[in-house]
Amino acid sequence: MISPTEVVDIVLLILLAVTGVAVIRTRNLFAAVMLAGIYSLVSAGLFVVMDAVDVAFTEAAVGAGISTVLMLGTLALVGYQEHEPRHTPLLPLFVVVLTGGILVYGTTDMPPFGHPENPAHQHVAPHYLEESEHEVGHIPNVVTSVLASYRGYDTMGETAVVFTAMVGVLLLLSRGPLPRRVHHNGRWITVRPGTTREELEARMLAESGDEPEPVDGEGARG
Amino acid sequence: MIALGLFNYWAVIVLMMVGFYTLIARGNLVKKLIGLNIFQTSVILMYVSFGKVEGGTAPILIEAAEHGAEAAEPILYSNPIPHVLMLTAIVVGVATLALGLSLVVRIKEAFGTVEEDEIQSASL
Numbered sequence: 030m031i032s033p034t035e036v037v038d039i040v041l042l043i044l045l046a047v048t049g050v051a052v053i054r055t056r057n058l059f060a061a062v063m064l065a066g067i068y069s070l071v072s073a074g075l076f077v078v079m080d081a082v083d084v085a086f087t088e089a090a091v092g093a094g095i096s097t098v099l100m101l102g103t104l105a106l107v108g109y110q111e112h113e114p115r116h117t118p119l120l121p122l123f124v125v126v127l128t129g130g131i132l133v134y135g136t137t138d139m140p141p142f143g144h145p146e147n148p149a150h151q152h153v154a155p156h157y158l159e160e161s162e163h164e165v166g167h168i169p170n171v172v173t174s175v176l177a178s179y180r181g182y183d184t185m186g187e188t189a190v191v192f193t194a195m196v197g198v199l200l201l202l203s204r205g206p207l208p209r210r211v212h213h214n215g216r217w218i219t220v221r222p223g224t225t226r227e228e229l230e231a232r233m234l235a236e237s238g239d240e241p242e243p244v245d246g247e248g249a250r251g
Numbered sequence: 252m253i254a255l256g257l258f259n260y261w262a263v264i265v266l267m268m269v270g271f272y273t274l275i276a277r278g279n280l281v282k283k284l285i286g287l288n289i290f291q292t293s294v295i296l297m298y299v300s301f302g303k304v305e306g307g308t309a310p311i312l313i314e315a316a317e318h319g320a321e322a323a324e325p326i327l328y329s330n331p332i333p334h335v336l337m338l339t340a341i342v343v344g345v346a347t348l349a350l351g352l353s354l355v356v357r358i359k360e361a362f363g364t365v366e367e368d369e370i371q372s373a374s375l
Contacts, residue, residue, distance in 0.1 A: 039258070039262075040260065040349045042259070042262040042263075043262075046262070046265055046266060046268055046269065049266055049269035049270065049273075049289055051270060052269075052273060052285060052286075052289065053269065053272060053276075053277070053346070058282065060279055061281075061282060061285055062281075062285065065285045065288055065289065065337075067290060068289060068292065069322065071364055072292050072295075072296060075296065075299075076296075076299055077331075079299050079300060079302070079303045079329070080302070080303060080304075080307060080308060080309045080310070080329035081299045081309070081329070081333070081334045081337070082309045083334055083338060084295065084299060084308075084337050084341070087338050087341050087342070088292070088295070088341055090306075091341050091342060091344075091345050092288075092292065092341060092345070095345055096288060096345055097271070099345075099348060099349055099352055100284070100285070100348075100352065102335075102352075102361050103281060103352040103355055103356060104281065106356050106359060107281060107289050107355060107356065107359040107365045108359075108365075109276075111277070111278075111279040111281075111282055111366075112278065112279065112366050112369075113276055114276065114280070115275065115368050117275075118276050121272055121275045121276035122272070122276070124275065125271055125272045125275070126268075126336070126338075128268065128271065129264055129267075129268040131341075132264045133261055133264055135262065136260045139257065139260060140260045141256050141257065142257065142258070142260065142300055142303065142359070143303045143305035144302060144304075144305060145304050145305060145306075145307075145327065148302075148333065149301045149302065149330055149333070150304060150330050152328045154331065154332055157331055157332070158310060158331070160313060161312075164319070169311050169312045169313075169327070170310070170311045170312075171310040171311070171312065171331040172295075172310055172331045172334050172335055173263045174309075174334050174336045175331050175332065175335045175336060180335055183335070183336070183339055184339065187339045187342060187343060190343050190346060191342060191343065191346045194347060194349060195346070195349075196345035197335055197350045197353070198349050198350055199325050199358075200351045201353040201354065201357055202353050202356065204355075206257065207357065207360050207361060209360065209361065209363070210360065210361060210362075212373070214365060224290070231338075231371070
């Protein structure tokens with residue numbers, strides 16, 4: 030007999046699959062980013078159904094909120110339209126079906142979903158649930174106790190990763206516009222930001238005067 | 252939930268493959284990152300599925316007094332460990348997304364496009 034929770038679980042999983050396929054099909058990146066936000070929000074609902082309330086609100090705030098804002102900011106700089114794919118989708122489809130088949134084969138000896146006797150619930154989880162109130166202090170939320178106390182080193186490693194990523198983003202974006210490279214007469218010309226079109230054309234004329242015209246073989250380059 | 256058997260795992264694998272397909276079959280770099288995000292969310296779903304206990308509740312301890320008459324039988328909680336691990340994964344995921352998107356912005360500046368095939372033909 031299927032309980033109401035299981036019905037919600039199945040409906041949300043089907044919604045997620047539909048959203049995912051819509052992301053693949055749309056050529057408008059703005060729509061794709063919005064669909065990704067919807068995907069995050071629906072999965073947050075699914076986390077609530079599966080009792081992971083902390084994961085749910087983190088996913089709703091970070092996955093549906095911050096990620097969407099970051100992607101929209103990027104789209105403002107790189108444009109909204111995706112080009113038609115040039116290759117046939119057969120090879121990626123084959124790889125995806127093969128990988129999915131292997132993964133499904135891997136699940137066949139897994140314990141059933143939600144069984145209280147599953148191996149994952151046998152090791153330290155009962156200890157955390159029973160003892161955290163005495164060992165860590167009067168914190169009702171066990172996830173908080175595990176995150177900040179029992180597995181505090183994990184969280185410290187996480188902050189190190191976030192710090193590294195932040196340093197990377199700052200190094201990449203803090204320099205302002207970089208020089209652009211323009212392909213002209215079979216060679217690359219570096220153009221500093223702020224150069225006007227007239228200056229660039231004058232420079233191209235001057236440089237192409239010194240250089241011999243490219244022969245056919247060289248001209249095909251690039 | 253036990254009635255579902257392995258359905259949850261299979262549904263999550265389908266979602267994972269949707270993200271994987273977007274990642275390898277689409278040439279646009281922003282679309283690839285969206286696919287990576289979908290893939291990541293499905294992995295998180297998989298782990299949270301491992302933590303679910305049939306008839307359990309969220310791992311937030313309930314006082315015996317609030318629990319009332321049913322205090323005689325122990326309350327069943329879902330497994331908190333996958334939740335903790337996935338909280339970390341979400342935050343790390345958004346950090347890597349930010350790094351990837353800033354790389355995309357720089358690629359757009361250097362090549363004038365974020366389509367993979369055009370970048371390849373431009374850098375030959």
